[in-house]
Amino acid sequence: METETVETKENVALALRALSVTIENRDGPAALEIIKTLDWEDQRRAMSRLSYPDSETLIQILGSEDAAKLLSHLAEAQAVDIIESLSSENAAEILNELPTEESTNILRELSDEDAEEIIAAVSDAEDRAEMQRIWDYDDGVAGSLMRGGPVTFLQKSTVGEVITDLGEHAEDYSDRDVQYLYVLDDDGVLTGVLRLRDLVLSPRHIRVQDLMIPDPITVIDTMPLEELSDVFEKKKYFGLPVVDLAGKLLGVVPRDAVEHETAEEQAGMFLQASGIVNGEELRSMPLRERCIKRLSWLAPNIVLNIAAASIIAANEATLQEVIALAVFLPIVSDMSGCSGNQAVAVSIRELTLGILRPGDYWRVIIKEGTVGIINGIVLGLILGSIATLWKGNVFLGLVVFTALSLNTILSVLLGGLVPLFLKRMKVDPALASGPILTTCTDMCGFLLVLGIASSMLEKLAGV
Incomplete structure (x- = not known):
C-alpha cells in the first residue's frame, strides 16, 4: 500500500511537469495523452495542483469533448471553478458534451446570471431546452435529479x-x-x-x-x-x-x-457547521478567496469570545481565592457545549427531514429539557464527585455539580431552539448555530461556576 502511494505521488509529479510543458506550448493532443496515463483520482490531484491560469489554458487546448471527459472526473467544486473562468460560449460547448444531469449540477453552483448565459449559448435547441428544463427545478427535488431518456x-x-x-x-x-x-x-x-x-x-x-x-x-x-x-x-x-x-x-x-x-448535502452542512462559509472550499482555490471565507466566520468569533472572557475578568477576585476553579471552568463549558451541539444536530436533522417546523418551540423545550435534566444531573454528579475527592471539599463538588447540571440543561435547550429561530429568520442554522451556542454556554458556564463559588467563598477557603 505504501509503495502504491509513493508511485502515485511520482506519477502525479511527473504528469504535472509534463503538463506544464504542453500547456506552455499549447499542445492539446500531447496534454491529452498525459492525462490518459492517469486514473481519475490522479487527474483530480493533478488538476488541484495546477495554477488557475494553467487549468483554464488546459481546458481550452483540449477541445470541448476531451475537456468534458476531464471535467466529469473532477470534483464538482473543481469543475465549477474551471467553468466560471471560461467564456459563456466555451463553457456551453463543454457542458453540452456532458450528460444533462452533470451539466445542470455544475450550473446550479454558478450564479443565476452566469448559468442563464451559458444555457442560452448552447447551440442545439433540443439540448438547450432539456438543460433549461432540468435547471428550472429547485435544487434537490426529483426533477433536478432525474435522468432523461427512459425507453x-x-x-x-x-x-x-x-x-x-x-x-x-x-x-x-x-x-x-x-x-x-x-x-x-x-x-x-x-x-x-x-x-x-x-x-x-x-x-x-x-x-x-x-x-x-x-x-x-x-x-x-x-x-x-x-x-x-x-x-x-x-x-x-x-x-x-x-x-x-x-x-x-x-x-x-x-x-x-x-x-x-x-x-x-450532509457534507455541505458539516463544512458550514465547521465554519466554511458557503459550504465549499478546496486548497486549489485562490488564497485570497479562502482567507476571506474563513475570516468571515472567525472574525465575529473574536467578539463573542471576548464577551465570554469578560465574565472571568469580572470575577477575578473569586478565581484568585479559589484557584481550583480554573481547572473546572473549561470542563464545565466544554461538556455543556458538547451536549448543546448534540441538540443542534438533532434539530437541524429534523428541520431537514420536515419533521420539525420553525414554530415547534414547545416540543423542543419538553423533549430536550427532559434529556438535559437527566444528563445534566448524571454529568454533574460525576464531575462533582471528582472535584470533591480531589480537593477533599464537598462544597467545591457542590459548586461544580450545580454549575454543570444547570449549564447542561441550558445548553441543550439553546441547542434545540437556536436552529428553529435561525430558520425562521431565514439564516442557515448549520452556519450560525455553533458560534451562538458556544458563546452562550461559555458565558453561562463561567457565570454559574464563579457566581455560585462567590456565594460560598468561606466554605471554599484554601481550595
Whole structure:
C-alpha cells in the first residue's frame, strides 16, 4: 500500500511537469495523452495542483469533448471553478458534451446570471431546452435529479413491435440503463412498467398492456430530497419514474443520484457547521478567496469570545481565592457545549427531514429539557464527585455539580431552539448555530461556576 502511494505521488509529479510543458506550448493532443496515463483520482490531484491560469489554458487546448471527459472526473467544486473562468460560449460547448444531469449540477453552483448565459449559448435547441428544463427545478427535488431518456412504448403496442424497435434502434438505446420499459397511454401518461424478462419470454402477438405491471410507484417531479430519501429507504428500487401532476412521464430518478445528493448535502452542512462559509472550499482555490471565507466566520468569533472572557475578568477576585476553579471552568463549558451541539444536530436533522417546523418551540423545550435534566444531573454528579475527592471539599463538588447540571440543561435547550429561530429568520442554522451556542454556554458556564463559588467563598477557603 505504501509503495502504491509513493508511485502515485511520482506519477502525479511527473504528469504535472509534463503538463506544464504542453500547456506552455499549447499542445492539446500531447496534454491529452498525459492525462490518459492517469486514473481519475490522479487527474483530480493533478488538476488541484495546477495554477488557475494553467487549468483554464488546459481546458481550452483540449477541445470541448476531451475537456468534458476531464471535467466529469473532477470534483464538482473543481469543475465549477474551471467553468466560471471560461467564456459563456466555451463553457456551453463543454457542458453540452456532458450528460444533462452533470451539466445542470455544475450550473446550479454558478450564479443565476452566469448559468442563464451559458444555457442560452448552447447551440442545439433540443439540448438547450432539456438543460433549461432540468435547471428550472429547485435544487434537490426529483426533477433536478432525474435522468432523461427512459425507453417508452405505447400500451397498445405488441411484444413483437417492441422487440423489433429495440433491435432497430439498439445504438440509440445503448447508452441508457434499460432494465424496465415504461408504458404510456396516448396522452403520455405512465400506466405501467414492463420487465425485459417478461417481454422476451412472451408471445409476439400479446399487447404490452397485458404484460405490464400496472400503476407503478412514481414520484412527483417537485418531491424534495428528504422525501425521496425516505421513499428509497423503504423501497429497494434502483430507480423510480418521475411524473408531473398530470401523471405524464418526465424521466427516471436513480437511487445513486439521491444517495449522492444526500451525501453532498450532509457534507455541505458539516463544512458550514465547521465554519466554511458557503459550504465549499478546496486548497486549489485562490488564497485570497479562502482567507476571506474563513475570516468571515472567525472574525465575529473574536467578539463573542471576548464577551465570554469578560465574565472571568469580572470575577477575578473569586478565581484568585479559589484557584481550583480554573481547572473546572473549561470542563464545565466544554461538556455543556458538547451536549448543546448534540441538540443542534438533532434539530437541524429534523428541520431537514420536515419533521420539525420553525414554530415547534414547545416540543423542543419538553423533549430536550427532559434529556438535559437527566444528563445534566448524571454529568454533574460525576464531575462533582471528582472535584470533591480531589480537593477533599464537598462544597467545591457542590459548586461544580450545580454549575454543570444547570449549564447542561441550558445548553441543550439553546441547542434545540437556536436552529428553529435561525430558520425562521431565514439564516442557515448549520452556519450560525455553533458560534451562538458556544458563546452562550461559555458565558453561562463561567457565570454559574464563579457566581455560585462567590456565594460560598468561606466554605471554599484554601481550595
